[in-house]
Amino acid sequence: MNILKKSAYAGTLESSDAYIHVSPIQENEIxxxxxxxxxxxxxxxxxxxxxxxxxxxxxxxxxxxxxxxGALDFVIKARLQAAILRACESNEPVWEELS
Amino acid sequence: xxxxRSMLFVPGSNTSMVCNAFxxxxxxVMFDLEDSVALSEKDSARLMVFHxxxxxxxxxxxxxxxxxxxxxxxxxxxxxxVVRAGTDIVRLPKTDTVEDVLNMQDAIEKIEEKxxxxxxxxxxxxxxxxxxxxxxxxxxxxxxRLMGIALGAEDFVRDLHTQRTKQGSExxxxxxxxxxxxxxxxxxxxxSVFSDVKDKEGFLAEVKYxxxxxxxxxxxxxPNQISVLHxxxxxSQTDVDWSLEVIEAAKEAEEKGLxxxxxxxxxxxxxxxxxxxxxxELAVASGMIRE
Amino acid sequence: MNSSISFSQFDNTSKIRVKKVEAFLNSVExxxxxxxxxFVSAKEKSKMIACGGLSGNVLKCIAVSPEKRGEGFVLSxxxxxxxxxxxxxxxxxxxxxxxxxxxxxxxxxxxxxxECDSKIILMENSKNLKKYKNNLSRLKxxxxxxxxxxxxxxxxxxxxxxxxxxxxxxxxxxxxxVVREDASDFSFKxxxxxxxxxxxxxxxxxxxxxxxYIISKATFPTYFIKDKCSINELHAKLDLSIFRNxxxxxxxxxxxxxxxxxxxxxxxxxxxxxxxxLGESNxxxxxxxxxxxxxxxxxxxxxxxxxxxxxxxxxxYDELSNIVPPTTFDFLVKRI
Numbered sequence: 001m002n003i004l005k006k007s008a009y010a011g012t013l014e015s016s017d018a019y020i021h022v023s024p025i026q027e028n029e030i031x032x033x034x035x036x037x038x039x040x041x042x043x044x045x046x047x048x049x050x051x052x053x054x055x056x057x058x059x060x061x062x063x064x065x066x067x068x069x070g071a072l073d074f075v076i077k078a079r080l081q082a083a084i085l086r087a088c089e090s091n092e093p094v095w096e097e098l099s
Numbered sequence: 100x101x102x103x104r105s106m107l108f109v110p111g112s113n114t115s116m117v118c119n120a121f122x123x124x125x126x127x128v129m130f131d132l133e134d135s136v137a138l139s140e141k142d143s144a145r146l147m148v149f150h151x152x153x154x155x156x157x158x159x160x161x162x163x164x165x166x167x168x169x170x171x172x173x174x175x176x177x178x179x180x181v182v183r184a185g186t187d188i189v190r191l192p193k194t195d196t197v198e199d200v201l202n203m204q205d206a207i208e209k210i211e212e213k214x215x216x217x218x219x220x221x222x223x224x225x226x227x228x229x230x231x232x233x234x235x236x237x238x239x240x241x242x243x244r245l246m247g248i249a250l251g252a253e254d255f256v257r258d259l260h261t262q263r264t265k266q267g268s269e270x271x272x273x274x275x276x277x278x279x280x281x282x283x284x285x286x287x288x289x290x291s292v293f294s295d296v297k298d299k300e301g302f303l304a305e306v307k308y309x310x311x312x313x314x315x316x317x318x319x320x321x322p323n324q325i326s327v328l329h330x331x332x333x334x335s336q337t338d339v340d341w342s343l344e345v346i347e348a349a350k351e352a353e354e355k356g357l358x359x360x361x362x363x364x365x366x367x368x369x370x371x372x373x374x375x376x377x378x379x380e381l382a383v384a385s386g387m388i389r390e
Numbered sequence: 391m392n393s394s395i396s397f398s399q400f401d402n403t404s405k406i407r408v409k410k411v412e413a414f415l416n417s418v419e420x421x422x423x424x425x426x427x428x429f430v431s432a433k434e435k436s437k438m439i440a441c442g443g444l445s446g447n448v449l450k451c452i453a454v455s456p457e458k459r460g461e462g463f464v465l466s467x468x469x470x471x472x473x474x475x476x477x478x479x480x481x482x483x484x485x486x487x488x489x490x491x492x493x494x495x496x497x498x499x500x501x502x503x504x505e506c507d508s509k510i511i512l513m514e515n516s517k518n519l520k521k522y523k524n525n526l527s528r529l530k531x532x533x534x535x536x537x538x539x540x541x542x543x544x545x546x547x548x549x550x551x552x553x554x555x556x557x558x559x560x561x562x563x564x565x566x567x568v569v570r571e572d573a574s575d576f577s578f579k580x581x582x583x584x585x586x587x588x589x590x591x592x593x594x595x596x597x598x599x600x601x602x603y604i605i606s607k608a609t610f611p612t613y614f615i616k617d618k619c620s621i622n623e624l625h626a627k628l629d630l631s632i633f634r635n636x637x638x639x640x641x642x643x644x645x646x647x648x649x650x651x652x653x654x655x656x657x658x659x660x661x662x663x664x665x666x667x668l669g670e671s672n673x674x675x676x677x678x679x680x681x682x683x684x685x686x687x688x689x690x691x692x693x694x695x696x697x698x699x700x701x702x703x704x705x706x707y708d709e710l711s712n713i714v715p716p717t718t719f720d721f722l723v724k725r726i
Contacts, residue, residue, distance in 0.1 A: 015462055
């Protein structure tokens, strides 16, 4: 179980990347704010990806802000996981949760 | 023998390079988690490379990862990530001794065992110090995982109390030693990067020089250097024609059950045939002939 | 490849590095903003090639050397700045800039709040303006004359009280916005508290806490405005345009009331701009009628917050009681 201890971010605003900010929230829910140049086409796919990634990491109280700069799926996933591990102050990733 | 002319350095923190490096068709893509990644980005770059290695665009290209040294806080974490993600090769930075290679080998074995990886992760040792050059012969022979050794010139010249020049005389001893060690151990030898990406002539001259010395290939920092390098490594038409004849003769001899292959009245032995195969592979890769 | 470029972050006590930032800014014809707390800079081969700063929740002094522009490199600079802001828990950021940079800052996740005179823009990277407008519209009141006043009230005087009384008489409902900044002598909390107490008996008013969308002069940047004479005018126009186009429509505001300004030319100019920006018709939004109300006087002198502060300083408490309401007087005396 990963517990977010603080807000954290990962990624960049550069093209093909994503800048992701996460923070813990009180309510037991996943809040997602998505800003993307391709939001209309890929918005739902990104949302699914975020929810799936959070599920794998067993996180269910989080605010995620994604600024997508046309990133591939695996980039968004990598940045989200990095932000979460930073927020959990976790130095030893559980690789099975990060597939 | 696989062609390994070009090994393209891709900083693990440079997302667009990580996503696009395969497009340039280097023989090997080498993701870097070490010197090109800022300390604050080590964790994020590691995850990026972890996922990139598993992405389908990297399924058909050889991948290597330069991990951080095992005695740094990042080394083992890097190693676990990339061995899990299925990298073909781990590039071991700053290899000074046989122990450095064996320690890395042990660490990889433990991880492979833990996760049940059957395909053995190969090792490429980067030699970047006087001590490493002196030990090159033993390093090259110390592990069956070792597919090659490479010169890391930037750190090496610092260790030698000098700097790099265009003529490269400061690297002469190291290049010779590394090449001899690799050839004696029957593994690959790779030359260092040429970092002034704007100096195309200088780059081409260096490529021709190290090819002449016998190096299999070179690490590259910029995708634009790939085609220049591949062109320089392309065999001459005469070599290709001759190699085709050699292979034809070898086939013929085999079909006829002859123990000895001869061409133009001279005996052709196994190393010559191997060399001809390699030339033809180069020719295919350079688009001179079809497979 | 950017591996030869290194970034660093430092605060405004790092004198040597701040000096270098200043020299770099000057080389690209910008100035150093004195209120910056945190700087980022990028170097290539020990030469500075970019910088940026953070002041409160405003990003300032973002500059890239000419030869590095147009390479996407400035996105790395913005990433470093966002990291610096996030490290300090500042997520809702603003940028003042010139209109030619709108598209670029949009790429960095910012949205335009207002563009003014083709000279200055204000952008934010949260969607707070929309939220703010939604919240405001819940406080909407019906009527033909919906008045408004923006005040700092540093502190609340009988002059402020008189302005509100007169405006409330002329309005079906009156909205009062209290400027939110702590650069004043009295804190925002104290100021709004005194306003609420001093106006408790007037029924047709709503007192709003100011927001980031009512721009205080203190946070308004000047480093990229070449013509220094136009700074006050640009500030006034930007602030008033936001009021007209973003705030007023949410509450159906039809009128804005303001006291006449006999002393201060800056404030007087602000009032003149107000008539222009709010009063003139344009297709973007309904115009707002500006009504100047003659300032309340005591002994032939207009009452002002600055005279209250002067009397306080001189400990002339008897005179003070003549120009502030009892609620403010009590507070001031207790504070002594």
